[in-house]
Amino acid sequence: MTDDQTLKGRRNALKCMAYGGAGTLFALAGGVLTPVDLAVAADTKNAATAFGKPLFVQLSDTHIGFAKDANPDVNGTLTSAIELINGMSQQPALIIHTGDITHLSTPEQFDLAGQMFSRLRATELHTTPGEHDVADATVSEYFSRFGKASANKGYYSFDHSGVHFVSLINVLSFKAGALATLGAEQLAWVTADLKARSSSTPIVIFAHMPLWTIYEPWGWGTGDADQLLQQLRRFGSVTVLNGHIHQIVQKVEGNMTFHTARSTAYPQPAAGTAAGPGPLKVPTEQLAGMLGITSVSVVKHPRSLALSDATL
């Protein structure tokens, strides 16, 4: 390969990664969901239809209200993500938000987020709360706005285009010092819900915290998720979507694909590389240098990544 070819391939790879903070499109082809980077899908040269039917876009961890150094303009980065989605030639049927809509669960932050989401051309928005959305003392702000779909329980299911979607909540059932859980009541409900589906039905399960243990010391997992995963093994196509960790981690296990989404707000350190899973400040000049090295470093800062892309 010539230097020029190497550079070109590298530029394209960087371009894909650079926009990764915006969201991920899941295309449906033959009952199998394929995650496609949103920027690639939105690019007219890569018509989204080439990947299958654009079914939904996953947005995550918008953290409206966050204004610290890691990203002082989370409204701006969410707006960019919304513009990217709205610019897709074929609109996705659904938008799925996998939680941490707001940073501090205040009414103002929820209202602002709602106003921004209302600008999406795709109007069917499904949500599951993150722990930042249920951090108000009364745990009521999220449910008063988004609780209707689940009758305020936080978990519900629906069907679209032959795909069965299950929205779960794993940010309320906490015990001190332990991983979050789904809880017995929700597990009983999802067991009954899945029992009614044929094994050939494509299943999409989404919740905020990872439904597989990525890093227990930081709470990146769900303590009783195994009881759920056992029931999913008989299905031919299962996609498990989570947010929370502000970086892409993927795993394929049999017919199950696990995918955690990037945040539109700010990056977090890779598991175990900092005192805790807080916002990761990345100097812009350092970021540009990190972009070209590994895929881990490109997840650091969506806002600056967009700037880096302009120089490419």
Next chain:
Amino acid sequence: MIRKINRSLPAALSVVALMLVSAAAPAAPPETARIAIKDFMFAPMELTTHVGAVVTWVNQDDEPHTIVSATGLFRSGALDTDMSYTFTFDKPGTYRVFCSIHPQMTATIIVE
């Protein structure tokens, strides 16, 4: 002997007087304690105090935290950087608290 008694008498009287003064004075301010939240940890992680103690948690992280009693006795809202939450412990006991955003963060308050 007599001299000795005479000498100790004023001292004994002054002790009584001191007790009377302290009883008449307004109640002493309640005991206070401060627990910092830094680097996803409570500091101190264990605090021993007394009935009536006013405990204040202050978040020094860039990340919000909450103070939640493991038994559901109290629950703060989200505390952003430099925000604080205060709870008064009226009864003796061992109280376990954690952060509902990062439940790996735990602390124990022992009220005697």
